[in-house]
Amino acid sequence: MARRQLLLFESADDTARKYLGSYRPRRPVRIVFTRNRSTILSVRDRDEHRVLRIQEAFREAPREVWDAVVALYLKGAPVADRRAFHAVVNAFLDSRGSFPGEAHQTRAPRFDRLPGPDGEVHDLREILDEIRAAAVTEPVDVYLTWTDRINKRTVGSWLETPVGHPNLIRVNRLLDDERVPRLYLASVVHHEVLHEILGFRCRGGKRFHHTREFRERERAFPGYEIAEEWARTHLARLYRSRVRSASPAKILPRGGFLSCGTRTAR
Ligand SMILES: [Zn+2]
Numbered sequence: 001m002a003r004r005q006l007l008l009f010e011s012a013d014d015t016a017r018k019y020l021g022s023y024r025p026r027r028p029v030r031i032v033f034t035r036n037r038s039t040i041l042s043v044r045d046r047d048e049h050r051v052l053r054i055q056e057a058f059r060e061a062p063r064e065v066w067d068a069v070v071a072l073y074l075k076g077a078p079v080a081d082r083r084a085f086h087a088v089v090n091a092f093l094d095s096r097g098s099f100p101g102e103a104h105q106t107r108a109p110r111f112d113r114l115p116g117p118d119g120e121v122h123d124l125r126e127i128l129d130e131i132r133a134a135a136v137t138e139p140v141d142v143y144l145t146w147t148d149r150i151n152k153r154t155v156g157s158w159l160e161t162p163v164g165h166p167n168l169i170r171v172n173r174l175l176d177d178e179r180v181p182r183l184y185l186a187s188v189v190h191h192e193v194l195h196e197i198l199g200f201r202c203r204g205g206k207r208f209h210h211t212r213e214f215r216e217r218e219r220a221f222p223g224y225e226i227a228e229e230w231a232r233t234h235l236a237r238l239y240r241s242r243v244r245s246a247s248p249a250k251i252l253p254r255g256g257f258l259s260c261g262t263r264t265a266r
Pocket of ligand 1: 191195209210
């Protein structure tokens with residue numbers, strides 16, 4: 001109880017003293033803990049204060065991590081030392097894996113306006129059930145849908161939505177076609193399912209979706225190589241055959257489809 005009160009009445013200056021250690025800045029520092037998962041750390045000057053916004057996970061960071069944060073973001077460590085400080089901060093972020101909090105500035109998609117998983121040819125739910133049975137052990141609770149229209153760039157995408165809503169996996173309507181083998185479609189959905197399972201890692205405020213672990217699990221999918229080979233040899237032709245009116249210059253800019261897009265709903 002006493003501890004709880006202490007936290008409630010702790011002033012911004014107390015917080016700064018607690019985390020900044022022996023650092024005595026000329027300009028007072030305010031620390032603001034955020035639940036933002038995409039920007040982990042930022043520093044801004046506001047009036048007479050310097051404001052350090054930092055992910056809540058750092059409340060539990062050990063002294064050496066805070067010393068590295070102070071050196072990098074407040075003291076402005078010399079270039080020669082920055083690499084070592086970044087290594088300390090990154091090791092802490094890696095050890096955490098994921099962060100408490102909510103997706104940044106999100107609003108839920110209009111699920112009722114999405115076309116859903118039932119295609120003309122393929123049913124995405126069946127594909128997901130097969131993946132659940134054969135390729136993943138984690139529970140996967142996502143909303144699956146085809147895109148409204150054929151899309152020029154990505155075969156699939158994973159969209160993170162606000163807390164309380166399922167995340168969204170969308171598959172390019174292009175693949176709802178009898179010429180598309182089920183194995184390829186399954187490899188596309190599997191890729192997006194891995195985003196759902198593995199989330200993302202942050203380093204230096206950037207998000208990384210296709211980590212080494214991600215790529216290893218993607219390659220472990222049964223038939224992955226065959227599926228990739230099918231895409232390399234058939235996807236562009238399939239696209240052209242379905243978009244008769246588009247000129248070749250407008251098809252597949254810069255050499256092909258991206259395997260996926262990941263983003264946070266805005
Ligand atoms: Zn991806």
